[in-house]
Amino acid sequence: MSRLGKQPIAIPEGVVIEVTPSNVVSITGPKGNFSHQLSKEVGIEIRLADLSLTKVGNTPSTSAQWGLTRALIRNMVQGVTTGFIKDLEIVGVGYRVLSLGPTKLQFSLGLSHPVIYEAPEGINFEVTDNNKIRVLGISRFKVGLVSAQIRDLKPPEPYKGKGIRYADEKVKRKAGKSGKATAK
The missing domain is CATH 3.90.930.12 (Ribosomal protein L6)
Structure with a gap:
């Protein structure tokens, strides 16, 4: 089974990522901003130059949400930087x-x-x-x-x-x- 959710997402220069306590991620960059409600099955950890996601639980739906959330956030980061x-x-x-x-x-x-x-x-x-x-x-x-x-x-x-x-x-x-x- 693919484990794309394990791979960290690089945060480019000029992109600001914020996560609220209610699990809403907001991404702001040179081309605009996005916000997305994260699933409760996925945790997020922001470091200096990258962002990584963690699973909360070990069910098949959690694994699916983990990979989906990573892909959505990666697309959001790419959208606000290059479009x-x-x-x-x-x-x-x-x-x-x-x-x-x-x-x-x-x-x-x-x-x-x-x-x-x-x-x-x-x-x-x-x-x-x-x-x-x-x-x-x-x-x-x-x-x-x-x-x-x-x-x-x-x-x-x-x-x-x-x-x-x-x-x-x-x-x-x-x-x-x-x-x-x-x-x-």
Whole structure:
């Protein structure tokens, strides 16, 4: 069984981590701040340059919470220091995106109307070449969620590959119809 919870989390320069008596961890860094309610099954110990978690008990659910909590805190630390980025591409004739500000996009996706997407708090967009979108934020969960919601507006179809896809996504293509039968 994996024991990722044992590994300490390095605390970068400029990041402040505080834990309240009610087991709420608050992380503040150059890009923003986060807070998260820790499980009662996990203890936290902050040293000068790193943070480590301990299990309170020895049940399977405690082990699961231990690893999950470590991953969440590591993602929070990375979010407030460097942030998270997800790139999307729009493929198709006439398909494009227009930025209406740092948190609002307008899509032309072959529908009868333009589709407007407004980002939740903490998420920003960058648009280049009218067909590339960069989703930026400090929450890994929100960046992934917003990227998935945008992709769901027009997922890539398997025959020509038209639609919205992740920049690193490989669309599995299908063969089209075979040739017509000759009529006599």
